[in-house]
Amino acid sequence: MYLNKEKGGRTLEQNHLWTGGAVLNQTRDAAFEQLMQTQMARVYRLCCWLVKDRTAAEDITQEVFLKAYKHLSAFRGNSRIETWLYRIAVNESKRYLRSGLFRKRFSVTQANREACADIETEVVQKDERAALSRLIDRLPFRHKQVLILHYYEELRAETIAEILGITPGAVYTRLHRAREKVKALMRKEEERWI
Amino acid sequence: MDLDKRLRELAAAKRAAFQPARADMERMERNIRERIGQKQGRFRRAAVPIAAVVTACGAGVFLLTPVVTDWQRDAGGGRVPVAEPVEPPVGEQFPFAAEFIHLLQAYTDLELRQIEPSPFADVFAATDQAVRLTTDQGKLDVVFFPNPGQAEKVEIDEDFSVPGRITFTFTGAELKPGFTPMKASGPTYVYAHDKLLLLTNKSGFLASFKNMFFLHDVYQDVFESFGIDPGQYEFDRGFKQGRHKIDLPEEARKGLNTAWRDVITQLEKGDIIPGLFLKHDGQEALIVYKSSDAVNHLYRYAWEEERGEWVLTAHNSKQGKPIRNAND
Incomplete structure (x- = not known):
């Protein structure tokens, strides 16, 4: 299966190398995997501090990286990638806090709101x-x-x-x-x- | 005490105190991978998933190992801590296998636990150099021929005529006198690269070997085109924690991660994944890759101790050889 894609006047072909373990699809996967390894803890920490709800922070962290994966190939390094991730994390946290989800979760249980505090030691x-x-x-x-x-x-x-x-x-x-x-x-x- | 100082003290305490559970982190990673539709362990970096099969000799028993991936997972999907691998005495007993093992350890996630003589050492007249490698993901037989081209002529000839008793022999190479067909419990796939013959019972596993050699050949071509001696550098899968061949200060490691990401984000569809190489003294780093038009690219960095950062000292491109991926 061959795929042609025009980009900036240059024809790119998804050639047989695509099926190998080393071309750009795996490049993005490799970059994304590295991103998760190096940044997930920091992003999760930020989300915990912003929303004070561990379950919500986990959900938001996952959304952050899903968005990062979706747009990774478009990231051209105009800023540091950590900055980009933090931008997504802050926006997602804000969106969560403004949504009804926050109020529902808050009204159902306070346990998760205190769970982030549990993560922090005494x-x-x-x-x-x-x-x-x-x-x-x-x-x-x-x-x-x-x-x-x-x-x-x-x-x-x-x-x-x-x-x-x-x-x-x-x-x-x-x-x-x-x-x-x-x-x-x-x-x-x-x-x-x- | 003023508010600014109070805030800084609080912040320091919060940073020190934040200790997320490993299980939580792994669960998030797992969920992310599932949601983007990737199966466990399909992430391929320079690592290549390898699954191996033990082939029997005389005893006639095949042990089928599961298809392995880059990550070792338990049934629940969490990462399984692996025991510290014992370094096998390759140089002592199997010096001919040292280079291949170095490649395996540098480019894959396999943990080599044992090296022993392979039953295939008694098959081919041209060589008696063959090893069976036991890894954390399974076993692999590798036959080392003396001359290029010999391994590529070998074809496996399987006999399925007797139900429940599959046997196989080889054509394309002279076999040792007295060799009799070997018993198998399933299909056997062979792959030849240069002087090596690899044997497995998983066709997908075979594709992984082809990728491993492909990457290595690509990087070697890049080095050759720029006149760089690859022997002075170590292939570094820097983002794989605990697998660094060369120890670097944390800031140096972070700087390399940033440099590697910067290069990756410039790649286009069809380009080959970059490789990070470190000079043995840790003072120079190379990031190399081949783009889809076979142009070789080199980024050279020097470590500036006083500034505490990597400085890009060279960025070159040169037409290289098209390297064919045997998976074609």
Whole structure:
């Protein structure tokens, strides 16, 4: 079976090499497999932090990589591939949180929402840190995501800008506003910060 | 303590504390593969799935092993941890097989557990060099002929005339005096490459061998076209954890992953999967591939210790030989 494909004036043929173990279909598979090996844990971690629901985070992580597989051949390296994956992960997380699925799952059980906390060891469950973590979880998504990307993921403003599709200046603005929101929530809980 | 510092401390604690269960990760990977319609283990990188069959000699018993894949899976689909393979003393007992075994270990996921004399050492008059390799996925017989072309003339001649008692012999090569047809419990496939004759009872497995040699021949042609001595480099399947031949610092390994991905994303349909090669001192890396029009491509990287990164020092293309995949 031969397949001809015009691309940029050059005819490409899917020749007999296609049936071998080494041509581009396997190239994409190989690249994708490597992507999963090296990036899945990080993407899963980000999704857990964003949605605070392990089952949902697993579903979202799978969606991220399915989309990555679908579009991998079109990825031309204009940005780092990790940035691209994070962009998909953030969008999918936002979509999940805005969908009815979140509310249904939340109303049915709180177990999964706490499951992400189970993944984290008791190191994080010290009172002060736990309180701060809870405050961050209460933030609107647009503020929470920049805090997570900047502090938890240790990403620079330029990278965050690429992920969110905004300017670095807008990232700094959102970070500032997010921190102000956190302070305001703290004041409400009668926390004192210097 | 100001909020920024508090946030950084919280973030550090969260990163350190995040420990996803291995089973969860594997389940996600499995689900993804199933949803994109790929069967377990069809991912082929430079690795080639190999299934092998033990052929009997005298005893007349075939042991059929399951078709193997790149990944070893248990019945539930999870990854099965494998025992640390014992390094067989190839050089001591079977020096003629050392190069082939090196190829097998470099280009496949097989874990070699034992090497022993093959019953096919007593078949062909031209050679008594044959080994039976026991791997974690099955067994394989390889016959080593002294001259190119001899293996390619060998054809298997099977006799199905007696129900329940399939026997086979060989034509195209002189057989040793006293050789009698061997008993088989199924069809036997042979594949010849250069001076090697491989035997298996799975036709799909045969295709895998052809791919393995094809990749190796492609990379050798690339090296030759650029005048590079392949003996100075080690084929590195860098993204396969725990299978590095050359240890590199983590940042160096990450840099290579990035470089490899950058090359891959430039490939077009019909191009051959790139190969990553590391110089033995770990200071130079090559990514090579052959595009569908048989043009060889070379990316050369040097490790800059002070900068802590790989620097692209050369990117060349040169017309190479079309390499035929025997699966055609």
